[in-house]
Amino acid sequence: MNLDPLDDLILDETTKGIPPGGSARLLDIGSMGWNLVRGDVPLPAAILRESALDHNSRWMQTFVGKRNAVIAPHVKTTMAPQIMQRQLRDGAWGVTVATLHQLKVCRRFGIDRIVLANQLVGRLELDVLVAELTASPGFDFFMLVDSPDGVRAASEAVRRGGAKAPPIQVLVERGYAGGRTGCRDNETALEIARATRAAPELKLCGIEAFEGLLRPGNGGPADAVSTFIDEIVTLFDSCVREGLFERTPPIVTAGGSSFYDVVVKGLAGSNAQTVTRSGCYVSHDSGVYQAEQQRILAATGEPVGLVNALEVWTHVQSCPEPGLAILTAGKRDFGTDSGLPAPLLISRGGELPEPLIGCEIFASNDQHAYMHYPASAAVRIGDRIGLGISHPCTTFDKWDVLFLVNDDYDIIGAVKTYF
């Protein structure tokens, strides 16, 4: 991959977070001498701590490497080519995307192994894909099918592409009752696998599943995932017995950001190439994934875990009642779908941040957050508050540019997203 398309990118004050009054190349922002808590950029602003990104990217590579698996990080989380480059540099097998738009962004930056973790539909969309595959012989691409209609639509697109169109590499998606996409049982999945094998326009390369939304059974969510992965292994073995796979080794891919430990454990005994797909690990968070991480560390005995890299910084705009502060960041600046952000840090007068104790965000509007603070916190108008968020995907997508900072909040770079 390469970052060439970023070379000429100029930013100015029309991009949220960029200081008014001039313009700068994205790649020059790290050398402007700006510091976040000193007030060199307007708030709200989103930051990524480089030391944490670096740690997390290596941590995950080590984690899957020790367990005979690889990772194709779901880059829908960040949609930031600069972060993708870091993940690939640190050993990621490829990347995962959710949509054709995300696929095209990754191709623009020269990524040559992509899992589209969905069944692509739409004539235009499939034709674009086939054209991309036809023009790019080295592009190792996989997408999902979960139905005869999906098999048929993909096959027809390859036929429309003409003699030079290569077969589409396909993974059969196994789902579960009450879940999202995917065949509901192994019998149905096996039928789709046979239909794929029979279609000359498609090449059956493995099995895909997404366990991240499984509801807990009696033994808790990890047990439900474990049972589900056992069924995937059974399906995989059935496909092997019938000689359906057209890639060696065939792939089994599963594992979002919550249960990758259970997934790699469950697939360890199979002969598949195990491909995990966590997206959130690279920034991590201060919410749902931090909670999940505690379970993973306890289950695996890993001594060190992921570290939060992502914060949204905001000013205290108003303290209109005792113990109530209104902040200048809201639903346009952080995700709220997995819980409101946590006020972690406070900085006043350009000083390095200190932990903010006993405060809580209890509501948010489009452009404001409501924070309770105890008398001991002595929050004032103009203070800078650093928010930790829950679920990075829905915070990254609020920002065209996030600042890369060192541990002193010096801005050492800027990360462009493509949402």
Next chain:
Amino acid sequence: MNLDPLDDLILDETTKGIPPGGSARLLDIGSMGWNLVRGDVPLPAAILRESALDHNSRWMQTFVGKRNAVIAPHVKTTMAPQIMQRQLRDGAWGVTVATLHQLKVCRRFGIDRIVLANQLVGRLELDVLVAELTASPGFDFFMLVDSPDGVRAASEAVRRGGAKAPPIQVLVERGYAGGRTGCRDNETALEIARATRAAPELKLCGIEAFEGLLRPGNGGPADAVSTFIDEIVTLFDSCVREGLFERTPPIVTAGGSSFYDVVVKGLAGSNAQTVTRSGCYVSHDSGVYQAEQQRILAATGEPVGLVNALEVWTHVQSCPEPGLAILTAGKRDFGTDSGLPAPLLISRGGELPEPLIGCEIFASNDQHAYMHYPASAAVRIGDRIGLGISHPCTTFDKWDVLFLVNDDYDIIGAVKTYF
């Protein structure tokens, strides 16, 4: 205002919704001959129906004009200069923004009357504002104060700006207990008004309030708003009696997208220039504001109301269980903070959409929506579904570009946003 900065804007497939395989000037997209339901653009895509935008923009002008009020639409909703131009052309008095970033975008496009409906804090932020005012004598700008700290910070910024810096035009913000920003009672607000009058760096031009989040009293939310507006009038009269206002006529601004009828009625007897600030009316929606609109029509006797202009279009990706369809749009494509979207329309095989009856979105993930459909709906993989949304602000901000369509879904333009 002018749209010159859009002249040279080139879009390509890295922008969500733009067809892969080339690039086009934003201003040329309307002449490409694309049609949404014929499949000329990849889904998901967001559209604005021009006939509805046109109707809504004129409707609101007529509504406030008949009631001796003006509107400074809250452009945080769309952050789309092309829509702002339409609103100003149709008679908007100015625009309202929430943040310095939004202010700078509006200034880039030459808007010369702006209400910043917040108390600006932060030394950098205030210095940028003062520099803008100093450089732009014709710029009619207002911001809020709700506290001695706010008065002090704004005054100091003007002093830092030197002899040529003009005073900042200020509105005192009146809030209410349990609400967001603003003085909690008239006594406090009057003190802030006096402090503002006494500060040579500030010019007291009126009163501001935001009633949109008031919780219903015994008489329902409209009664609570009515009572609140009565208090604003009392505050206004007190300021007049003390000779505090430094603008003629002084301004009272209130009125979000839910209760502007109550606001203009309550202020009709005052001698203030009444400035309403609805943002959502221009696109309207199919959710919370459509519900509120019914109340407004009933209360005012207006025979015709606002019409929904905004839809998000998606494919059916999978029908994995009877009655369950998974769609290719999710929390990255539509807002969910005021309710999930409603599946309104279906199109198959390039045909013009028909109403979709009896379907319901019951859940969403980052990139997917879950839809129940009755046996009678006969939904299939590849069908196009048009979603109506609730709360336009949090759907606009998911899109860099929305398509402008005519009633046949021909794409007749593209609308750029700046979030």
